Amino acid sequence: MSKQRSPKIEDFAYDFLQSHYRAAYTATSIKVKQNVQTRADKQVDALFLFDTVDNSPFCAALVTASSSGLANLLTRYKKNGLSKWRFLTAFLALIGIGFLLKAIVHWAIAAGIAVAAALALFILHSVLEKKQLKGKISDLVDNVDSFPANEKWLGISISSLTFRNNDLARHLLQLCQQKGIGILTVGQRAKVVLMQEPKALHSRGENFIANYILPEEPEAKPQNGKKGPDSNLKVA
Known part of the structure; x- marks a missing residue:
């Protein structure tokens, strides 16, 4: 019997975000571009491009490449805590x-110093290990934040239950x-959970789409001299 494939965020996020933007911005024509290169030589997993009601170009970036690493970190910490x-x-x-001090001082003093030193080392190790884990999380979040877009999303293939009572997930x-940055998750039940909505950036006069190298598409001939949908999505 073949093993069932675990749900992946990539299989669900595209449809979810298209529905999200149709409802939030009444966007009628949303273009989805996958594996798009930036002009800074980085690659984003997906872009969602459309024109808003005031005819302004809108760009949303989705990052799912760090899903596996993040899921492993959060799940392992949820189950086992620190190492x-x-x-x-x-x-x-x-x-x-204790062995080094027993020949120098009284055994009770040696034991007390050894216990205090062991406790201090345990606390120091715990603090440094947690700081290292949080540093990994910060690096992954900084990578998502580095993509220019009106809204940025992080997609993770993980159960939303993993976020409960999980200090690393809270971080x-x-x-x-x-x-x-917005967060989407999908677990074993193949249900997308909106963990957190992004904060939209509406910079006047700034077209975030211009930061990406999009493949050229043949232009549809407008009818009656009118502009076609998404006419403002051209890259400068």
Whole structure:
């Protein structure tokens, strides 16, 4: 019996975001471009391009490439917390320091110093390990934030339940909220969950689409001399 493939955010996010923008901006013609190169030589997984009601070009960027790495980090932390290496290093410090001091000072003093040192090392190891994990999260969020767009989305193939009572997931939500990044998840039930909406950037006179290298498309001939839909999506 073949193993069933786990749902991937890439299989659901495109339809979800198109429906989202049709409802939020009454966009009638949304172009979806996948694996688009920026002029800064980076690649975004998908762009959603359309004209708003005031005929302004709108660009939304979706990043899913970091989904696997993020899902592994959050799931592992949810299940296991920090690594067990902290206990090993603290134990080795306890034995080593106690052994070195027992010939110099009274055994009770040696034991007290060894316990204090082991505890301090355990706390230090925990703090540094958590800081390292949060640093990885920050790097992934900074990558999403580096793409120029009116709205930016991070897509993760993970159950939304993983975010409950998860300090690392809470850190991710806080960072994305600060940077105005939206978060979409999809779990085993193949249901897209909008964890957080993005903060839209509406910079006057700035066309974010111009930051990307889009493949040229044949222009449809307008009828009765009128402009066709998405006429403002051309790259300068």
